[in-house]
Amino acid sequence: MSVTSPVCILKVMSQAFHWGQVDRNALSKCLLALCRDAKEVMAKEPRMLKLQSPTYILGESPTSLVVAYLLAQKLLAPTKFYILRGNHELRSIQKMFHFHLECITKFGEGLGTQVWDAVNECFDVLPLAATVDDRILCLHGGIPSPLHCPGTIEQSLKGVPVPLSDPDSQSPLAWEMMWNDPLHVEELTPEQKKEGETTGYYFNTRRGTAYFFTCKALQDFLKKNSFSFVIRAHEVQQVGFQVQQKGKLLTVFSSSHYCGGSNEAACVLAHNFKLRMIRLDTT
Numbered sequence: 001m002s003v004t005s006p007v008c009i010l011k012v013m014s015q016a017f018h019w020g021q022v023d024r025n026a027l028s029k030c031l032l033a034l035c036r037d038a039k040e041v042m043a044k045e046p047r048m049l050k051l052q053s054p055t056y057i058l059g060e061s062p063t064s065l066v067v068a069y070l071l072a073q074k075l076l077a078p079t080k081f082y083i084l085r086g087n088h089e090l091r092s093i094q095k096m097f098h099f100h101l102e103c104i105t106k107f108g109e110g111l112g113t114q115v116w117d118a119v120n121e122c123f124d125v126l127p128l129a130a131t132v133d134d135r136i137l138c139l140h141g142g143i144p145s146p147l148h149c150p151g152t153i154e155q156s157l158k159g160v161p162v163p164l165s166d167p168d169s170q171s172p173l174a175w176e177m178m179w180n181d182p183l184h185v186e187e188l189t190p191e192q193k194k195e196g197e198t199t200g201y202y203f204n205t206r207r208g209t210a211y212f213f214t215c216k217a218l219q220d221f222l223k224k225n226s227f228s229f230v231i232r233a234h235e236v237q238q239v240g241f242q243v244q245q246k247g248k249l250l251t252v253f254s255s256s257h258y259c260g261g262s263n264e265a266a267c268v269l270a271h272n273f274k275l276r277m278i279r280l281d282t283t
Contacts, residue, residue, distance in 0.1 A: 028111045031068060035118035038071040041078050042125050047157040049082055049130035054271035056278075057138055058254040059233025060086075067119055085126035086140035086233065087178040090167065094120075124163035128177050129153065132270045135228040142180030142232055143213055143221045145201045148173040152225050179210035181235060182218070182244050182251075215245040222248060229275065231268060240266025241277050254280060 061070065073081045087093060094100050094116075103119075104112035129139040137143075137153070149156040160171045167174040181204055200217030204210045213221075218230065230249050235242075237253040240263065244251060256265035265280040 024107055025111065028107045028115055031115050032118050034068060034071050034075070035115075035122050038074050039118075039122045039125055041074060042083070042122060042127070043162065045082075045125075045127050047128050047160050047162070048154050049084075049127050050134065051082070051130055051132050053133050053273075054269065055132050057132075057231055057252060057268040057270060059140075059231075059252040059267075060236075060255045060258070071119075071122060082130060083126055084130060084138065084140055085123060085128055085174075085178065089120075089123035089126060090178075091120055091165075120165075121163065124165045128157060128160065128174055131227070133273075134226070136231060136270055136275075137225070137227050137229070138231045139177050140232060141176070141178045141210070141234045142182060143218060143230060144173050144176040144180065145199065145211055145213070145217075147201075148176060153221075154225075176210050179204065179207055179234075181206065181210075181212055182249055183212040183214045215248075218245050218248055231275075236261065236263050237266075238263050240264045240279060241268070250275065252277075256280065 070083055074083060088097065091100075100116055103116040106112060107115055129137060131137055143149075144153065144156070156173055160174050164170055164174060167178065183202065200214040200220065201211040202214075204212050222228065222230070228248075232249070232251055233253060235251055235253070236258045237251055240254070240256070241250060241252045243249070250268065252266055252268050253263065254265050254267050256263060267278050267280060269276040269278055
């Protein structure tokens with residue numbers, strides 16, 4: 001999830017951009033320098049950012065926005081452009097979804113590994129959440145369970161280590177924030193429904209990790225933290241967004257035709273105590 005404040009200008013290319021002839025050694029050195037400088041900036045940010053509206057919020061950034069562009073924007077406008085960590089900013093997931101292979105293919109085994117490591121060192125220090133006007137919580141996956149977030153989320157996040165290279169073992173709180181999903185009742189067996197009746201959290205059978213959370217769990221979380229809404233990404237949406245759980249949860253997906261599908265893309269503008277959905281035309 002990307003959070004930009006106060007202005008984000010987004011142009012999605014209709015055709016693939018061609019670099020022409022590129023000196024891969026020189027490019028890799030530029031990328032390593034970019035990662036080094038971006039990491040230094042982002043490592044100083046709190047694990048939960050506090051932003052003010054107007055703010056544009058994107059979930060699952062468009063595929064034409066490559067990581068080098070995002071990090072460059074962070075360096076150019078460090079107080080206007082923010083990036084939150086999601087479940088794809090994990091080394092194991094990148095090996096499944098080919099980012100590791102892409103680095104090796106483009107730069108060779110040695111330089112490719114260096115570039116991949118440098119990018120992931122940036123991911124290791126990314127903030128995990130952001131608030132807008134202290135009322136809207138933005139995060140990638142979903143709200144964490146009371147088991148790993150017994151107090152407010154701001155208090156709990158202070159205990160998350162930085163850098164965070166292995167969230168699965170280092171921080172169950174961060175892991176849940178990257179992977180949790182709102183509950184779809186039809187996905188549960190009767191036994192599972194009974195299991196989570198008291199907590200409002202059920203094992204996430206779709207992901208094979210983390211939890212589903214109910215509308216009641218969300219309401220309790222909002223009340224404890226004095227929030228009004230949660231905005232998250234993590235699940236592809238056919239029209240680019242979906243309002244869920246009695247209007248208190250908004251899933252936004254800003255990458256169209258995800259994995260070869262037909263979904264549209266959208267982003268959110270938080271301004272004047274309102275949330276406005278903006279369709280991103282990628283035709």
